[in-house]
Amino acid sequence: MTRPLYFDGQTAGSRVVNVEWDHEALIITDIDQQIRWTWDEVREMRDQADDQEVVFNRSDDSEARLIIFDAEAIEVIRSKTPNRHRIVVPKGTARRLMIWTTAAIGSVLLIVFVIIPSLANVLTAIVPVEREVAMGNASMRQVERTLLRGVGEGFCVGEGGTQALDKMAARLTEEFDSPYEYRIRVFDSEVANAFAIPGGHIVFFDGLIQDAESPEMIAGVLAHEIGHVENRDSLRLLLRTAGSAGILSMLVGDFAGGALVLVVTEQLVNASHSQRVETNADIFATDRLAEAGLPSTPFGDFFDVMAEKSGIGDGVGAELLSYISTHPDLPGRADDARAANTVIGDYVPSLNEEEWAALRNICDDVDVKEDKDEDEAAKKIE
Amino acid sequence: MSDIDRMDMTRMNVAYTGEGGPLFNLSIKTSLLTIVTLGIYRFWARTRLRRFYWSAIRPGGDPFEYTGTGIEKFLGFLIAVAFLAVYLGLFNSALIFFGLVAWPFGDGETGFDDFTLNLMLNLSFLAVLPMIFYAQYRGRRYMLSRTRWRGIRFGAEKAAWGYVWRAVGHLLLTIVTLGILLPRQAWHLEKYMYDRTWYGDGLFEMGGRWQDLWPAMKHLGIAAAILLGSGLLLATGLGVGIVFGVIGIFVAYGWFFVGFIHFNVKSFEIMTKQKRLNGEVLFVSEPKTGKVVGQTLLGSFIASTLASVVLAVIAAILAVFARLTGLMDQIDFADPESFEFLATAAGIAAAIAMYVLFFALFVAFGQVFITQPILEHYTSQTQVINPHALETIQQRAQDDFAEAEGFADALDVGAAI
Numbered sequence: 001m002t003r004p005l006y007f008d009g010q011t012a013g014s015r016v017v018n019v020e021w022d023h024e025a026l027i028i029t030d031i032d033q034q035i036r037w038t039w040d041e042v043r044e045m046r047d048q049a050d051d052q053e054v055v056f057n058r059s060d061d062s063e064a065r066l067i068i069f070d071a072e073a074i075e076v077i078r079s080k081t082p083n084r085h086r087i088v089v090p091k092g093t094a095r096r097l098m099i100w101t102t103a104a105i106g107s108v109l110l111i112v113f114v115i116i117p118s119l120a121n122v123l124t125a126i127v128p129v130e131r132e133v134a135m136g137n138a139s140m141r142q143v144e145r146t147l148l149r150g151v152g153e154g155f156c157v158g159e160g161g162t163q164a165l166d167k168m169a170a171r172l173t174e175e176f177d178s179p180y181e182y183r184i185r186v187f188d189s190e191v192a193n194a195f196a197i198p199g200g201h202i203v204f205f206d207g208l209i210q211d212a213e214s215p216e217m218i219a220g221v222l223a224h225e226i227g228h229v230e231n232r233d234s235l236r237l238l239l240r241t242a243g244s245a246g247i248l249s250m251l252v253g254d255f256a257g258g259a260l261v262l263v264v265t266e267q268l269v270n271a272s273h274s275q276r277v278e279t280n281a282d283i284f285a286t287d288r289l290a291e292a293g294l295p296s297t298p299f300g301d302f303f304d305v306m307a308e309k310s311g312i313g314d315g316v317g318a319e320l321l322s323y324i325s326t327h328p329d330l331p332g333r334a335d336d337a338r339a340a341n342t343v344i345g346d347y348v349p350s351l352n353e354e355e356w357a358a359l360r361n362i363c364d365d366v367d368v369k370e371d372k373d374e375d376e377a378a379k380k381i382e
Numbered sequence: 383m384s385d386i387d388r389m390d391m392t393r394m395n396v397a398y399t400g401e402g403g404p405l406f407n408l409s410i411k412t413s414l415l416t417i418v419t420l421g422i423y424r425f426w427a428r429t430r431l432r433r434f435y436w437s438a439i440r441p442g443g444d445p446f447e448y449t450g451t452g453i454e455k456f457l458g459f460l461i462a463v464a465f466l467a468v469y470l471g472l473f474n475s476a477l478i479f480f481g482l483v484a485w486p487f488g489d490g491e492t493g494f495d496d497f498t499l500n501l502m503l504n505l506s507f508l509a510v511l512p513m514i515f516y517a518q519y520r521g522r523r524y525m526l527s528r529t530r531w532r533g534i535r536f537g538a539e540k541a542a543w544g545y546v547w548r549a550v551g552h553l554l555l556t557i558v559t560l561g562i563l564l565p566r567q568a569w570h571l572e573k574y575m576y577d578r579t580w581y582g583d584g585l586f587e588m589g590g591r592w593q594d595l596w597p598a599m600k601h602l603g604i605a606a607a608i609l610l611g612s613g614l615l616l617a618t619g620l621g622v623g624i625v626f627g628v629i630g631i632f633v634a635y636g637w638f639f640v641g642f643i644h645f646n647v648k649s650f651e652i653m654t655k656q657k658r659l660n661g662e663v664l665f666v667s668e669p670k671t672g673k674v675v676g677q678t679l680l681g682s683f684i685a686s687t688l689a690s691v692v693l694a695v696i697a698a699i700l701a702v703f704a705r706l707t708g709l710m711d712q713i714d715f716a717d718p719e720s721f722e723f724l725a726t727a728a729g730i731a732a733a734i735a736m737y738v739l740f741f742a743l744f745v746a747f748g749q750v751f752i753t754q755p756i757l758e759h760y761t762s763q764t765q766v767i768n769p770h771a772l773e774t775i776q777q778r779a780q781d782d783f784a785e786a787e788g789f790a791d792a793l794d795v796g797a798a799i
Contacts, residue, residue, distance in 0.1 A: 005444070007533035012582060013773035014444060014532055045447065047408060047430045049400040049438030055447065063777065065447070065533045089453060097453075100460035107464040111471035119472075123479045131483050138487040138499045235482070238503075242478035245506045247467050250792045252421055 002069040006030065009063035019066070019073060026056075026077065028066060035064075042077065044084040054078075059088060108251065112244050117273070120239035124232050129179045129199075132235060136199025143197065148187060156186045156206060161362025164355040165204075165222070168215070171350055172223050175291040180229055184222070188363045192306065196225040198234045206363045211305055213298075215351040218359070220285055220299025220337065227284030233277045240273070275328045282333055286340035293347055300337030303330045393666075394769035398761040399445075400438030402750045408434055409749045413742035425459060425791065426452030431749070436529065439761050442769060450528035450786070458524075458788030466513065466792055473509035481505045514795050515549040516542050519575070520783075521790030526579065527781035532772075537781050539578035548574060561602070565595030565649065572653050582775040584660035588653065598648035601641035601671075609634040643678070644671040654764070660775065664767035669760045677759065681752035688751075689743035693736060 006017040006028055018029040025036040037058050045055040054074045056066045068074050078084065144151045165184040173182075180200035192207040202225045204218075212218050228234065248265055286296040307330035351359065412427035429452045436448035481502040523538040530536070552567035569592035579586040612630030615623040647669050654667040766772075 007444075009533040010777050011773065012532045012534045012775040045433070045437070047433040047437070048445075049404065049434050050445070051404070055437070055445070061780065063530065063533045063535065065530075067444075087451070093453060093457070097457060097460075100457060100464065103464040104460040104467075107467040111467045116471050116475060119475045123475065123482075127479075127482050134487045135482060135485075135499075135502075142499055239475060239478055239482075242503065242506055243471055243475040245470070245474050246510055246793075247470050249794075250463055250466060250470075 005067040007065040039080050040083050042081045042084055112247060116240055116243040120236050120243060123239055124236040133199035136197050136201060140197045140201045154188050156188050156363035158362035158364055160358030164351050164359040168219050168222055168350050171292045172288045186362050194221050194225055196228040200229055215349055215356045216294055216298035217302040219294055219350045220302060223285035223288040224281045227281035278327050286337055290342040293343060294350055295343040295347060296337050296341045300334040303334035306330055391768050394442040394766040396761045396764045397440040397443060398438055398758040400754055405754055406746050406750050409746035413745050417738050417742060425455035429455060441766055444532050447530040448528055449530060454786045458786030459791045461785040462788030462792040470509055474506040477505040477509055512546050512550060514793055515546045517789035517793050517795050519545040521787035524787040534582040534775060535778050537580040537778055541578050545574055565599055566592045568649055569595050576657055580778055581659055582778050584775045587658050588656050590656035594652055595649050598645045601644040605634050605637035605641045608637055640675055643675050647671045647674050662768055662771045667764040669763045673759050674756055677755045678752060684751045685744055685747035688747045689740055692743055693740050
């Protein structure tokens with residue numbers, strides 16, 4: 001039988017000792033001394049790898065250790081020490097825990113929801129236009145390379161189509177002085193979408209143009225994208241996301257499901273912001289349409305066309321979606337756009353019959369090669 | 383144990399007594415608690431696993447002991463988050479703004495374009511980098527201060543910022559030299575830490591020179607040579623050259639994987655021999671790269687297979703249960719809308735539960751089939767030379783610090799266990 005080992009917490013030497021007990025205490029007998037640990041101060045180490053032995057210590061900070069190997073002795077000592085697993089938390093821990101929980105949550109909320117957004121607003125406003133254009137050009141090329149078909153590839157150049165879009169943009173921006181030079185292009189894809197990149201790049205997917213029933217529908221979308229560029233929305237979003245990089249992921253750690261919690265949280269944080277951004281771009285669009293003497297009713301109707309196509313209806317699903325979606329709900333946008341209409345009766349269309357036909361056929365010259373993967377990729381773009 | 387041979391230069395073995403069963407039970411229990419508490423229990427989980435591992439490692443038969451607590455780790459994490467949120471938010475914003483106004487974007491002609499753009503978008507990494515090294519040093523100091531052997535405390539000096547600027551400098555040098563000075567970085571940082579590490583009143587010291595680590599670079603060198611050769615073959619443009627070049631790149635990839643493990647294992651062996659405690663206690667450790675690589679691959683395979691099998695069995699039991707109890711009859715198939723919603727919600731819930739459960743099982747099996755066997759291998763290959771000199775080592779004062787290893791936990795750069 002291996003005899004108990006005692007470490008006095010003063011030196012690293014081990015001593016073989018005798019262990020006895022009475023009704024009050026555990027008695028450790030060494031060659032030259034006798035140590036008493038009263039039962040209520042004996043503690044047992046938990047989660048130990050070896051169950052053939054037990055390490056006991058004293059509730060003070062003396063660091064003295066007693067290792068018992070004899071199963072019977074362990075049994076007896078355990079029966080006399082109901083406190084052996086009690087953890088004494090340092091005084092004031094609860095108060096410190098409360099203070100620091102508040103500080104941690106407060107600091108994250110303040111930074112993510114107040115400081116970074118205001119900082120992003122301030123900094124966005126002072127980035128020089130030529131720097132924004134340089135960054136935008138680099139981003140546009142990257143998008144073309146990685147998400148589309150390569151730089152300058154896959155864009156439609158059908159006769160008169162580009163001129164039609166330029167004419168539309170000129171009419172929409174006539175009334176105000178834009179610092180940007182717009183480059184509007186149509187990408188050969190069946191996906192119904194359009195996006196803007198800082199500095200004046202706007203790309204329509206041909207699918208969107210094919211879904212439109214009149215030039216005014218396209219004019220509304222174009223004005224909306226111009227709104228994103230003029231409001232520097234992408235730049236602001238970049239500053240916001242880069243600013244909060246690593247802050248939310250700090251909270252979840254590497255536990256199972258942490259990534260999931262993170263994705264949902266970030267989506268919730270971003271959704272309300274980008275819904276506001278989209279609404280602002282819609283308002284910008286209806287303002288420009290009004291200035292240009294164009295009705296915004298077709299713009300509103302176009303949202304209904306999109307809604308019908310995407311199959312999103314009312315109900316519980318749509319309700320839930322509104323919390324996580326980056327865009328406001330389509331029926332609401334449609335109503336708002338129609339309500340903003342100022343043109344009643346006749347108006348000069350943004351494109352004449354010929355120009356509209358040219359825009360509709362802008363992709364006809366290109367060999368239409370259907371590539372599912374690219375269309376999938378294109379869907380991911382805003 | 384007690385009858386240590388009193389002769390000089392005796393050797394003391396380090397035993398490992400952990401077993402798979404108890405470790406699995408502890409690991410799966412703490413993983414599930416972590417999930418249920420949405421991650422908050424992870425500080426206690428980590429603490430309990432450390433208690434287990436520490437107690438399994440026994441130089442001369444006497445177990446190590448981990449005295450850290452979950453509550454101090456959690457508190458430390460909160461302190462770190464409160465500070466880091468502000469630090470990261472402000473630095474990230476400043477760096478990205480700097481990038482926007484001053485960064486040299488490419489001209490669109492080459493891939494350099496994408497590279498510079500992506501680099502600019504990830505400049506915020508510069509804000510985190512010093513904090514990562516700071517967290518590593520402080521985390522190590524915390525762990526040492528909560529480690530006991532024979533009732534005597536370990537400790538490290540307060541020298542985190544000295545570590546930070548050295549680590550950043552060495553890292554830059556290693557990057558600039560394409561990894562050639564990796565041994566210099568590894569050696570100097572290890573020496574910095576060990577020259578400030580204590581066991582009781584005994585100080586560790588590291589001797590030797592960084593060039594001693596060159597042999598550890600052997601397989602990384604071979605991998606680099608294969609990669610270079612493959613590149614040259616590809617550049618020839620000949621059919622045969624391209625075939626062998628592509629094969630070579632795959633071989634180089636695998637060789638790099640082994641090469642990094644070999645570097646860690648071999649440099650551990652070399653640097654262990656360079657360490658002394660109190661000038662008179664020496665160490666030797668000779669782990670084998672083959673064993674570590676083999677156990678990593680085999681253990682990953684076993685852990686993922688077992689996790690999948692257990693998950694499949696649970697899913698099958700649930701399916702049978704649902705059928706037997708008539709749970710399926712509860713759904714009104716006549717009402718498509720309610721059915722659709724119910725099916726979607728149940729499907730999503732089941733998918734999340736399965737994903738999380740798989741993760742927990744994989745982590746638990748990973749502890750049993752990867753972490754523990756490798757730790758056991760390292761331990762069994764280690765010896766302490768002249769151990770009786772340890773007996774005169776005296777206790778040192780407790781090193782209390784409030785934020786524990788909170789920074790390491792927040793930045794997720796903690797130790798492997």
